[in-house]
Amino acid sequence: MVEIIKEKVDSIEFRVLSPKIIKAMSSTKIITPELYDADGYPVEGGLMNLRMGVIEPGLRCRTCGGKVHDCVGHFGYIELARPVVHIYYVNFIYDALRCTCAKCGRILLDDKSLERYKLKMKVMSKQRGKFEQWDVSHEVISKAKTISVCPHCNEKKIKLKLKKPSSFYEDKVRLTPIDVRERLERIPDEDVELLGMDPVGGRPEWMVLTLLPIPSTTVRPSITLESGQKSEDDLTHKLSDIVRTNQRLYENLNAGAPEIIIEDLWDLLQYHVTTYFSNNVSQIPPARHRSGRPLKTLAERIKSKEGRFRKNLAGKRVNFSARSVISPDPNIGINEVGIPEIMASKLTIPERVTSWNIDWLKEFIKSYPKYPCALYVFTPEGFRKKVTEETKEVLLQELAIGYSVERTIQNGDIVLFNRQPSLHKMSIMVHHVKVLPYKTFRLNLTVTDPYNADFDGDDMNLHVPQTEEARAEAEELMDVTTQIISPRLGTPIVGCKQDHISGLFSLTGKDSKFNREEAFQLLSRAGVYDSNLKFDKEGMAEGKEIFSQILPKDLFYVGKSGTCKKCATCKKEECTTDSYVKVDKGQLLSGVIDDKSVGARKGLLLNDIAKKYTPKEVSTYLQRMALLGIATLDIRGFTVLSSDNDLPEETVKEIKNVISKSLSSVNTVIKNYEDGELVSLPGRTLRETLEQKIIMLLNQSRNQVGSLVLSNETKETGSSIMTKSGAKGNLLNLAQMAGCVGQQVLRGFRITRGYNDRPTPHFKKGDLGAAAHGFIRHGYKGGLTPSEFFFHAITSRDATMDTSMRTPKSGYFQRRMINAFQDFRIDMDSSVRASDGHLIQFAYGEDGIDVSKSDAGSIDVERLVREVAES
Amino acid sequence: MAEEEKKENVESNAEVKEEEPTIDILSHSYVPKFEILPQEEVEKILKELKVDRLHLPKILMTDPVVKLLNAKVNDLLKITRKSYTAGTSIFYRVVVNV
Numbered sequence: 022m023v024e025i026i027k028e029k030v031d032s033i034e035f036r037v038l039s040p041k042i043i044k045a046m047s048s049t050k051i052i053t054p055e056l057y058d059a060d061g062y063p064v065e066g067g068l069m070n071l072r073m074g075v076i077e078p079g080l081r082c083r084t085c086g087g088k089v090h091d092c093v094g095h096f097g098y099i100e101l102a103r104p105v106v107h108i109y110y111v112n113f114i115y116d117a118l119r120c121t122c123a124k125c126g127r128i129l130l131d132d133k134s135l136e137r138y139k140l141k142m143k144v145m146s147k148q149r150g151k152f153e154q155w156d157v158s159h160e161v162i163s164k165a166k167t168i169s170v171c172p173h174c175n176e177k178k179i180k181l182k183l184k185k186p187s188s189f190y191e192d193k194v195r196l197t198p199i200d201v202r203e204r205l206e207r208i209p210d211e212d213v214e215l216l217g218m219d220p221v222g223g224r225p226e227w228m229v230l231t232l233l234p235i236p237s238t239t240v241r242p243s244i245t246l247e248s249g250q251k252s253e254d255d256l257t258h259k260l261s262d263i264v265r266t267n268q269r270l271y272e273n274l275n276a277g278a279p280e281i282i283i284e285d286l287w288d289l290l291q292y293h294v295t296t297y298f299s300n301n302v303s304q305i306p307p308a309r310h311r312s313g314r315p316l317k318t319l320a321e322r323i324k325s326k327e328g329r330f331r332k333n334l335a336g337k338r339v340n341f342s343a344r345s346v347i348s349p350d351p352n353i354g355i356n357e358v359g360i361p362e363i364m365a366s367k368l369t370i371p372e373r374v375t376s377w378n379i380d381w382l383k384e385f386i387k388s389y390p391k392y393p394c395a396l397y398v399f400t401p402e403g404f405r406k407k408v409t410e411e412t413k414e415v416l417l418q419e420l421a422i423g424y425s426v427e428r429t430i431q432n433g434d435i436v437l438f439n440r441q442p443s444l445h446k447m448s449i450m451v452h453h454v455k456v457l458p459y460k461t462f463r464l465n466l467t468v469t470d471p472y473n474a475d476f477d478g479d480d481m482n483l484h485v486p487q488t489e490e491a492r493a494e495a496e497e498l499m500d501v502t503t504q505i506i507s508p509r510l511g512t513p514i515v516g517c518k519q520d521h522i523s524g525l526f527s528l529t530g531k532d533s534k535f536n537r538e539e540a541f542q543l544l545s546r547a548g549v550y551d552s553n554l555k556f557d558k559e560g561m562a563e564g565k566e567i568f569s570q571i572l573p574k575d576l577f578y579v580g581k582s583g584t585c586k587k588c589a590t591c592k593k594e595e596c597t598t599d600s601y602v603k604v605d606k607g608q609l610l611s612g613v614i615d616d617k618s619v620g621a622r623k624g625l626l627l628n629d630i631a632k633k634y635t636p637k638e639v640s641t642y643l644q645r646m647a648l649l650g651i652a653t654l655d656i657r658g659f660t661v662l663s664s665d666n667d668l669p670e671e672t673v674k675e676i677k678n679v680i681s682k683s684l685s686s687v688n689t690v691i692k693n694y695e696d697g698e699l700v701s702l703p704g705r706t707l708r709e710t711l712e713q714k715i716i717m718l719l720n721q722s723r724n725q726v727g728s729l730v731l732s733n734e735t736k737e738t739g740s741s742i743m744t745k746s747g748a749k750g751n752l753l754n755l756a757q758m759a760g761c762v763g764q765q766v767l768r769g770f771r772i773t774r775g776y777n778d779r780p781t782p783h784f785k786k787g788d789l790g791a792a793a794h795g796f797i798r799h800g801y802k803g804g805l806t807p808s809e810f811f812f813h814a815i816t817s818r819d820a821t822m823d824t825s826m827r828t829p830k831s832g833y834f835q836r837r838m839i840n841a842f843q844d845f846r847i848d849m850d851s852s853v854r855a856s857d858g859h860l861i862q863f864a865y866g867e868d869g870i871d872v873s874k875s876d877a878g879s880i881d882v883e884r885l886v887r888e889v890a891e892s
Numbered sequence: 893m894a895e896e897e898k899k900e901n902v903e904s905n906a907e908v909k910e911e912e913p914t915i916d917i918l919s920h921s922y923v924p925k926f927e928i929l930p931q932e933e934v935e936k937i938l939k940e941l942k943v944d945r946l947h948l949p950k951i952l953m954t955d956p957v958v959k960l961l962n963a964k965v966n967d968l969l970k971i972t973r974k975s976y977t978a979g980t981s982i983f984y985r986v987v988v989n990v
Contacts, residue, residue: 850941858947868978878977 037110037223043232048072048084048095051235054265056253068260073097074237094237099263101231101294102270103287104198106187108295108302110228115183117216117225118204120165123191124176126207128161128215129168138215158217185304187291198291202229233294235260255316256297259308263293341368341485347440348476350463351651355515355640356501358438358452358483359463360430365456366392368485369427370434371399376422383420385428389413392456397427430454430485435492437484437499438464440472442832447471447507447514451499466521467647468501470621471514502636505643508873512628516621517647519748520659524650525568526746527657527737529614531599533564539656540567546652547571547645564653565609571645573634577891578604580625582615583747602626616747619646628876629884665740666759666802672733676726676760680798683722684791690714691789711789712771719764719796726760727752758801762809765795765816772812783808917956926957929968929984937968937984951985963987 049072056069063069072083074094082092106114121128128135138161146154169178182190189196196204205228210220218225241254253261270286296308299320307315323329343364350359360368374382385395389408398406398416401423408416420426430436432454439449450471457463462481469475486492497503507514517525527533528543535543540562544552552570554562585600593601594611602612604626612618618626627646631639668676693699694711701710731752734741743749757763765772772795778786784793792798795812799805805813844856851869853862865871872878917923929937938944951958951969963969967987975981 852941854947858943860941860943860948863941863983864978864981866977867975867981870977 034222036219037227038234039224039227040232043096043098043234046096047098047234049097051097051099051260051264052268054261054268056257056261057251061251068235068257068264069238069243070097073235074239076238076242092239094239096237097235099233099235099267101233101290102267102274103283103290104202104229104231105233105287105291105294106198106201107228107230108187108298111183111187114201114205114225114228115181115189116162116166117208118189118201119181120162120216121204121208121212122171122174122176123178123204125171125174126204126209126212127171127173128208128212129165129171129178130161131172134164135212135215139211142215155217158215161215186302187295197287198229202226202231205229230294233263255310255318258310259293259297259316259318262308263290263297266290266293339484341487343368343483344480345483346461347464347474347479347481348461349466349469350457351466351647353455353463353465354453355465355467355644355647356450356452357455357465358436359455359457359461360436360483361460361462362392362456362458363460364483365431365454366394366429367396368430368436368483369396370430370485371425371427371487374420374422374424374426379420379422382426382428383417385426386413386417386420393429393431395426395428399425399427430456432456435486435496437486437495438462438472439482439484440474440479441482444473444832444835445471445509447504448473449499450501450504451495452501465644465647466518467515467621467643469518470516471504471507500636502640505631505636505639506628506873507622510622511872511875511877512622513624513631513643514622515643516624516627517616517619517643517650518621519743520654521647521650522616522620522746522748523659523739523742524653525614525619525646526748527659527742528564528649528653529568529609529612530564531613534561535564535567535656536561543567543649543652543656544570546655547649548641549645565611568614568649569604569608571642571649572604572607572609573630573638573642574607576604576607576630576633577887578602578626578629580612580618582613583617584613584615584745613746615745620747625876632874632876659739659742661739661743663802665738666755668730668733668759672729676729679725679729680722680761683718683725684796684798687715687718687791690718694789715789715791716764716771719791723756723761723763726763727756730756730759756800760800762797762800762805762813764791765797765812767795767816767819771795772815781808781811918960923957924971924973926961927970927972928961928963929970934968945986948984948986950988953987953989958987965989 049070050066051068051070052066053064055064055067057067058064063071070083071080072095074084074092075082075087075089078089081088082095084095085092130138138157142154142157145157170176171178179191181196184190189201205224205226208216208225213220213225216225236256241256241260243254243257244252246252266286266289270283270290273282273286292305293308295302295305296316297318300307300316300318301321308318309315321328326332343360345361345364353359372378372382382395385393386398386408388394389410395408398408398420400406400419406412406416434454435451436454437449438452441448443449448471450468452464455463462483464472464474464481472481474481486495501515505513505515534557537556537560540554540556541552544550544554544567549570554570555566556562580602582600582602584598585596586598591601594603596611599611599613602614602618603610614626616623618624620627627643630642634642690699690711694707699707699711699714701707702713705713734755740750740755744751744755767774772780775781779788779793780795784790792808795815797805797809797813799809845853845861846856847865848854851864852860853865854860870878870880876884918926945966945968948968953959953965958969961969965987969985969987971983971985973981973983
């Protein structure tokens with residue numbers, strides 16, 4: 022059985038294995054490269070020999086007698102015919118050889134300084150620690166390296182060179198690993214200590230291997246393929262290479278073969294041992310499999326992303342999960358997820374059989390191959406039985422209380438839905454299953470924000486919780502409806518998006534009216550069937566009236582829409598732009614609904630609803646808003662045309678005039694500068710003043726173009742609805758399309774780089790004018806000149822590079838911050854404390870406010886007063 | 893060994909003296925208001941927060957502000973800072989030796 026050791030680890034120290042220990046910890050000596058004999062039985066003295074642990078069930082270990090899982094395996098060893106340098110110790114060996122005498126083995130420093138360093142080391146190890154102690158060793162090594170005559174025996178040091186990766190040359194003579202080992206052996210124990218090693222725990226000569234420990238077969242199990250053929254692990258392949266070369270070297274040594282052959286074989290052995298430790302040492306070609314794939318040897322097993330830590334220990338694979346492309350479905354609930362039937366028929370939930378559900382569960386077994394069905398049955402003893410056409414009847418007979426049935430997921434089941442990168446708690450939320458045709462996951466558009474998802478090919482993952490506890494906890498804590506308010510923003514992160522906002526905006530606009538038929542059509546689309554709509558004399562219902570039907574009956578709200586002009590004194594209900602949004606007792610009295618009321622992240626009306634009502638109610642109100650918006654667009658029609666941004670001829674002329682005017686004023690400023698008449702601003706040079714003035718003038722002109730474009734927007738077009746409602750796009754986008762793109766800015770300045778004194782050869786040297794430094798006077802629709810296009814490409818490229826370099830960097834920074842902060846908590850007195858009791862902040866966020874319970878980070882006192890006064 | 897350390901100490905002291913600020917840093921707009929908390933209030937605060945000095949944020953003895961205030965080790969400094977979220981916020985730091 023597995024022995025559990027209950028001992029607290031105080032410290033761990035890594036040392037070099039001595040040949041003695043290697044021999045002592047081994048159970049067998051490997052002498053032959055063959056793995057199996059003709060019968061397929063492991064060869065005695067081979068690499069798969071049965072003394073090194075069992076991997077086949079039924080067999081027993083020849084060393085400890087244990088069965089497959091009892092025996093953890095035992096080391097073996099190879100006696101190398103000639104010693105070989107350990108590749109990971111080459112640098113240390115190089116240092117040790119250079120700072121010791123080749124003849125007497127002492128460190129090349131006089132006794133007095135050696136004594137001093139010894140004392141320093143003692144003090145360091147006592148007062149500080151290992152690392153500081155090693156700092157002394159580094160000092161010793163770097164000092165001794167430079168000395169060329171041994172102070173102890175007056176021997177002259179010959180310059181030693183390391184020829185990468187692992188051979189040493191003294192002048193042109195090569196030192197064999199035997200020579201190296203001999204020299205290291207000569208270093209006396211006290212000097213070894215000064216080099217940072219422990220003479221008992223790790224002598225430097227042990228870094229030149231004479232014995233090689235062989236890991237047990239359990240570390241490198243062979244796989245039997247379906248064809249009956251055995252496939253060996255990469256490590257076994259490498260080890261058999263080592264044993265084979267070693268054997269050949271032995272034979273040649275015994276036969277007294279010429280020096281060259283011996284040396285070649287020795288180098289080959291060195292190569293194999295080196296690649297056994299690490300298969301990507303520079304200057305060494307990686308050892309390859311027969312197929313050409315590089316072998317995965319010891320270091321590669323552990324190192325980097327594909328290694329043991331990051332691949333197997335920090336990250337694991339799971340069952341009961343699915344992944345697919347996502348696509349939108351505005352008609353499913355905000356806390357639902359559409360699951361393709363193929364997936365639903367394979368994902369299961371274990372259900373315990375009780376007297377209440379036995380008949381219900383039997384139906385699942387009965388319907389077996391057809392979708393809602395059971396895939397496995399578990400007996401009370403824990404045996405798993407697969408449901409098949411053949412076993413169906415038997416299982417139906419057998420099924421009794423105490424059994425459990427793994428049934429496929431169906432509508433209403435709880436699943437976790439996730440999109441990477443998971444930077445939020447809202448990146449994994451609970452959704453309710455809705456089985457749908459086709460092969461993509463479907464999700465409601467209002468939850469794209471928390472996942473940061475779009476539908477240009479994004480994939481998402483889905484997990485099925487397997488126990489009642491997990492499901493209950495997940496639904497309570499992670500359901501989409503409980504996550505509507507973001508704890509970062511303090512406002513809803515689940516909210517209306519593009520079309521919903523455009524739709525609600527045109528629905529609640531000033532003269533928006535619908536006839537009886539349309540009005541009820543809209544409401545039924547939104548899921549409202551019992552309304553008390555008021556119609557006017559002509560039998561028309563106002564859009565605001567229709568919107569009011571989906572609001573809670575006791576809602577009170579005052580806010581402003583994005584169309585607000587920010588007048589000095591607000592005219593409130595009499596606002597000319599209909600920007601004063603007022604809801605009283607669930608009636609929208611004035612104001613147009615836009616993203617500032619219902620949009621994700623900034624919708625304050627939605628925020629008030631989310632704070633006041635239960636999660637379930639909030640989700641239905643939100644769902645109704647979204648559906649009503651879409652339904653409005655369905656009735657009204659919504660389209661974006663290129664001609665939306667067309668301007669009448671006079672406006673085009675005006676824009677031209679504005680730009681020409683500002684260009685000429687730029688020219689006069691430049692002339693002033695050249696004539697020396699320009700007065701510099703405080704703290705600026707003359708040149709800087711000029712740049713500032715030019716940029717100011719050009720920006721002014723673009724702003725004027727913007728207001729010209731805006732003043733022209735008299736009729737309601739798709740583009741204007743989108744920009745006004747905040748659904749998508751802004752005034753700048755419109756101005757850049759219809760009017761003028763404006764000045765291109767590179768790192769905060771006009772574009773100056775390129776040729777000498779000019780960006781491109783199309784301009785005169787030293788031209789300071791607007792056009793020569795990246796001002797684009799045309800709009801996207803009108804078309805850019807070649808020079809303008811080039812300037813635009815400069816800034817575009819800079820922006821693209823900037824985002825593609827910054828995103829991974831800032832992501833990693835964020836990750837590090839999260840890891841550093843992960844076990845801070847907010848105490849009952851609202852102070853932030855670390856897990857060890859350290860006080861981090863005396864009041865969370867300095868004001869002690871829980872953002873998720875606030876209104877966008879602060880407390881809306883006015884509203885609180887009003888609510889108290891009302892109640 | 894011991895001599896060396898002494899030498900180093902003398903040197904470092906000399907450096908510190910040179911670095912002593914020549915302007916009144918306490919009145920600089922970026923430096924928040926520092927006060928040494930009176931002893932009786934220290935006890936009150938520690939009791940209120942239910943911590944000992946070990947768990948409070950530290951400030952080094954060698955900090956220019958600490959030197960100017962003439963604070964001793966284990967003194968509590970009350971810092972009143974301007975805060976983006978709360979207007980003003982209060983922070984405490986314990987003076988510690990290097």
